[in-house]
Amino acid sequence: MPTRPLLTRYEDDLKLFPDRWNKIGIAIAIPILLAYPFVASSQWLTVGNLAWVTVVGSIGMMMLTGFSGQISLGHAAFLALGAYTTAILGEQLGLPFWMGIPVSGFVAAAVGLAIGPFALRLEGLYLAIVTLGLLFLVNHTLHSLPELTHGSIGISVPMHTWFPADGSPDPMGTFAKPLVLGGLTVSFEQKLYFFFLAIAIVATYLGVNVQRSNTGRSMMAVRDHDVAAAVMGVHPARAKVISFGMSAFFAGVAGAMFACQQQYVTIEPPFDLNMSVQYIAIIVLGGVGTIFGAVWGALVFVALSPLAEKLFDTLKPHVPLLGGLSSAQQATLLFSLIVVGFLIFEPLGLFGMWLRIKRYFMAWPFKY
Amino acid sequence: MISQLIQLVISGLALGAIYALIALGFVVIYRASEVFNFAQGELLSTGAFLMVALCGAGVPWVLALIGSMVLTGALAAGIERAVMRPLIGRPIFVSAILTIFVGFFLRAMVIIVWGVEPRGMPTPWETTAVVELGEARVLWNSIGSVLAGLLTLGAFFALIRYTKLGVAMRAASADQEASLAHGIPVGRILGTTWFLAGTFAALGGVFLGMFPSSVDANIGLIALRAFPAVILGGLESAGGAVLAALILGVLEVLAQAYLNPVLGDFGHNFHGVFPYLVMILVLIVRPYGLFGHQEVKRA
Numbered sequence: 001m002p003t004r005p006l007l008t009r010y011e012d013d014l015k016l017f018p019d020r021w022n023k024i025g026i027a028i029a030i031p032i033l034l035a036y037p038f039v040a041s042s043q044w045l046t047v048g049n050l051a052w053v054t055v056v057g058s059i060g061m062m063m064l065t066g067f068s069g070q071i072s073l074g075h076a077a078f079l080a081l082g083a084y085t086t087a088i089l090g091e092q093l094g095l096p097f098w099m100g101i102p103v104s105g106f107v108a109a110a111v112g113l114a115i116g117p118f119a120l121r122l123e124g125l126y127l128a129i130v131t132l133g134l135l136f137l138v139n140h141t142l143h144s145l146p147e148l149t150h151g152s153i154g155i156s157v158p159m160h161t162w163f164p165a166d167g168s169p170d171p172m173g174t175f176a177k178p179l180v181l182g183g184l185t186v187s188f189e190q191k192l193y194f195f196f197l198a199i200a201i202v203a204t205y206l207g208v209n210v211q212r213s214n215t216g217r218s219m220m221a222v223r224d225h226d227v228a229a230a231v232m233g234v235h236p237a238r239a240k241v242i243s244f245g246m247s248a249f250f251a252g253v254a255g256a257m258f259a260c261q262q263q264y265v266t267i268e269p270p271f272d273l274n275m276s277v278q279y280i281a282i283i284v285l286g287g288v289g290t291i292f293g294a295v296w297g298a299l300v301f302v303a304l305s306p307l308a309e310k311l312f313d314t315l316k317p318h319v320p321l322l323g324g325l326s327s328a329q330q331a332t333l334l335f336s337l338i339v340v341g342f343l344i345f346e347p348l349g350l351f352g353m354w355l356r357i358k359r360y361f362m363a364w365p366f367k368y
Numbered sequence: 369m370i371s372q373l374i375q376l377v378i379s380g381l382a383l384g385a386i387y388a389l390i391a392l393g394f395v396v397i398y399r400a401s402e403v404f405n406f407a408q409g410e411l412l413s414t415g416a417f418l419m420v421a422l423c424g425a426g427v428p429w430v431l432a433l434i435g436s437m438v439l440t441g442a443l444a445a446g447i448e449r450a451v452m453r454p455l456i457g458r459p460i461f462v463s464a465i466l467t468i469f470v471g472f473f474l475r476a477m478v479i480i481v482w483g484v485e486p487r488g489m490p491t492p493w494e495t496t497a498v499v500e501l502g503e504a505r506v507l508w509n510s511i512g513s514v515l516a517g518l519l520t521l522g523a524f525f526a527l528i529r530y531t532k533l534g535v536a537m538r539a540a541s542a543d544q545e546a547s548l549a550h551g552i553p554v555g556r557i558l559g560t561t562w563f564l565a566g567t568f569a570a571l572g573g574v575f576l577g578m579f580p581s582s583v584d585a586n587i588g589l590i591a592l593r594a595f596p597a598v599i600l601g602g603l604e605s606a607g608g609a610v611l612a613a614l615i616l617g618v619l620e621v622l623a624q625a626y627l628n629p630v631l632g633d634f635g636h637n638f639h640g641v642f643p644y645l646v647m648i649l650v651l652i653v654r655p656y657g658l659f660g661h662q663e664v665k666r667a
Contacts, residue, residue: 071461118648121655124460125404129599130651132592133644140641144634273592277468284465333476336469343466344454 014212016205021358037193045189046261047302052196053257054282054298059207060250061279062294067216068243069223070119074131075279077138078108078248080271082255083157087265088148090158097159097175097260101199104256105249111138112248116241135276142267154266157259176263196257203250207291210246219243220289274332281339287351296350304338305331371503376621378501382510382575384617385517389572390594391601391609392524393565398603399541400561403452403463407471408569409591414474415440415570416489416577416587417482423490430492433574437567444566445559452562453555456544471588479585486584489577513575520571521610524564528606537561593620593640596647602660612658616643 007013017023037045057079064070082104089095089103115134119127142149149155159175179186210216218239221229226236259265269275278301286297308331346352390408397405415436422432447470455463488495497508528534539547540557548554576590577583597616601608624639631638656662 065461069461071464118652122651123655125464125603126599126651126655126657128404128464129595130648132595133641133648136641136644140637141634144636146633277465280465281469284462329476329479332472336472336476339469340451340466340473343462343469344451347458347462 016208033197037190042189043306045193047306049189049192049196049261050258051299051302052193052200053254053261054302055200055295056203056257057251057254058279058282058286058294058298059203059291060247060254062207062283062289062291063210063216063219063243063250064247065280066283066289066294067211067223068219068240070240070243071124071128071280072131072247073128073273073276073280074115074134074138075247075251076271076273076275077131077135078112078251079255079258079275080138080142080267081108081111082252083259083265083271084142084149084155084255085252086256086259087155087157090160091155092148094158094160094164096162097157097256098161098195101253101256101260105253108252108255109245109249112251113241113245115248116244119240119244120237132273132276135271135273139267139271149267152267154264156264157262159260159263192261196261199253199257203253204291204295207250207294211291215239215242223289278335281335283349285339285342285349287349290351292354293349293351296354300350301335304335308334372625374501374504375506376625377618378504378506378514379510380618380621381614382507382513382617383621384614385514386572386576386590387594387597387613387617388517388521388610389568390591391597391613392521392606393568393572394594394598395601395603395606395609396524396537396561396568397565398598399606400537401452401456401463401544401558402460403467404460404603405565406464406468406591407447407474408565408594409588410471410474410478411440411444411566411569411588412573412576412591413478413583413585413588414443414573415566416573416583417478418570419574419577420487420489420583421482429490432490433571436574437570440570440573441563441566444562444569448559448562453558475585475588482585484585486582489574489583491578495578509575509578513578516571516575520568524568525606533557533560593643596643600647600650600657602657604661605657605659608657608659616646619643619646 017026036048040048057075060078061072061075064072064075085104085107086097086100089100090097095103115131118130122130143151145151161175175191176188178188179191218229218234219242221232221234222236222239229239230236255271258270282297282301283294284297285301286293286295305328311334312330342349348355390412393408393411394405397403418436418439419432422435423429427435451466451470452463455466491509491512493508493512495509498505499508499511500506528537536547536552536557537560539550539552540554544554547557572590573583573587577587581587594613597613598609600616601610601612620639620643623642627642628636628638650658654660
């Protein structure tokens with residue numbers, strides 16, 4: 001059973017919105033996305049902001065692990081670099097946060113490109129452990145530069161909208177103030193929501209474009225069989241290095257967004273092995289090798305932790321011993337059960353479930 | 369000076385022996401089924417907590433040690449049967465991720481059952497007993513862990529080399545389908561390798577939890593420090609992993625004593641990342657580790 005109509009022209013294959021399903025989906029999504037920050041409670045608004053951060057980060061992860069098949073446990077290192085670049089530039093130079101975000105991306109990408117050549121000689125688990133080493137080294141370096149990073153105390157993230165004048169009344173920036181538009185007050189978190197939504201949409205667009213262009217196809221060829229890809233004229237080394245650079249860029253941007261959202265960042269937690277593993281789990285949950293999987297995996301993952309809290313609050317009186325877990329551990333427990341279930345029963349993740357639903361309706365009223 | 373060096377080398381060897389037990393656990397599982405078991409650290413902490421619990425229940429020390437090893441091994445074999453067996457034939461990436469989450473799950477269980485407060489690990493000798501070697505004072509605990517490590521490793525290599533089970537294990541790791549065709553029960557062999565890895569982890573956990581450290585829910589994180597040993601030795605090589613573990617254990621302790629103070633701000637906790645640095649430098653020259661097999665690629 002095909003999941004999309006037969007393509008007869010190359011232009012059809014390049015269409016961004018190939019069929020009416022995408023158009024229907026987008027028409028439903030736009031009003032929901034725009035209304036969300038005004039409807040949601042403040043807890044769920046934070047969840048929404050974190051969700052866009054995670055979407056950008058997991059698109060980066062998808063490029064490296066999903067497209068070119070390089071397993072990395074060092075994704076958190078690139079996020080840490082991004083977060084600290086934005087925070088340090090804001091503090092030392094008074095750089096506006098919206099300029100800091102792309103700069104963070106380029107700093108992380110520079111490190112990613114420097115790591116890339118290592119990946120050319122290493123395979124599979126060797127690479128995974130080396131990138132884990134990269135994470136430890138980056139965190140160690142951040143810890144050992146206390147003049148810039150303030151070490152383990154952490155650093156606050158100023159939100160300047162423009163370079164502050166000397167003696168500016170707002171040392172922490174002006175973006176944090178609510179904005180009044182006519183009768184409507186838009187709070188800091190709501191402003192951040194729209195800003196992040198825009199970044200996430202651009203990131204998704206870029207991700208889809210990479211996937212269906214020459215670059216992404218060469219990555220996937222290298223993932224599926226690097227020797228065969230080389231025989232076909234793909235340059236495996238170039239594809240791997242490019243995917244490292246792009247993945248690191250997205251991770252750096254996500255880290256910078258995370259810093260803006262948190263307003264205060266420390267090194268460990270959050271930028272530890274757990275975070276790297278979470279990103280791997282997100283793309284596994286969503287479906288490896290698809291941008292759809294990166295986006296939906298991230299959304300479901302972020303929405304899970306408040307749901308886990310609710311679930312455990314209702315379970316606690318009935319099940320003994322659960323009270324000893326912190327809320328992060330509860331979320332981890334629930335999430336690990338879900339991911340293990342997906343790995344065993346639904347290898348394609350949420351993407352696989354979506355394909356099955358779509359097939360059902362396309363074939364309706366027949367079973368198949 | 370010299371006595372300090374001896375003291376450091378022996379405590380380095382003790383640390384290395386624990387790394388070696390963890391690394392050996394990784395390698396036996398990897399050789400048998402190409403699974404990199406990230407849950408090894410959590411098996412280790414489960415073993416350590418079981419030991420504390422059994423000793424607390426009044427079981428004699430030696431019996432408690434055997435009991436915790438067997439129980440942890442059984443747990444590992446159970447994990448293999450329940451969640452790893454359905455994944456045979458799937459990409460190594462998938463099973464490695466799965467073990468990470470099995471590890472998270474085990475860790476949550478350990479916290480649920482035993483809580484987060486640290487406990488002391490019971491020892492058959494005086495907990496802080498030392499032995500004097502010339503001017504160096506060495507903890508009995510360090511010597512115990514080196515001896516236990518060497519004994520176990522010796523027993524393991526004898527098992528692999530001389531017994532029927534060992535031959536079957538080697539056959540299964542060489543080619544699962546071919547050995548199945550020759551009548552080797554590959555499923556049972558996989559269970560056995562996980563059982564062995566579980567017992568190694570428990571033994572490592574018991575000696576790791578002894579004075580000067582203690583048993584808490586984070587003890588399993590030691591496995592992260594053992595990764596460089598596995599990689600440095602080469603994923604397929606048990607002997608290489610043991611050798612690399614001992615070298616890295618000694619290097620880590622020596623770096624802590626001699627390198628950290630020299631490096632100023634950068635040196636603070638530098639010994640924690642030093643094994644990774646060594647590993648990365650070696651991998652630049654030898655991308656398959658010291659004794660790993662270089663794969664021949666065909667299109």
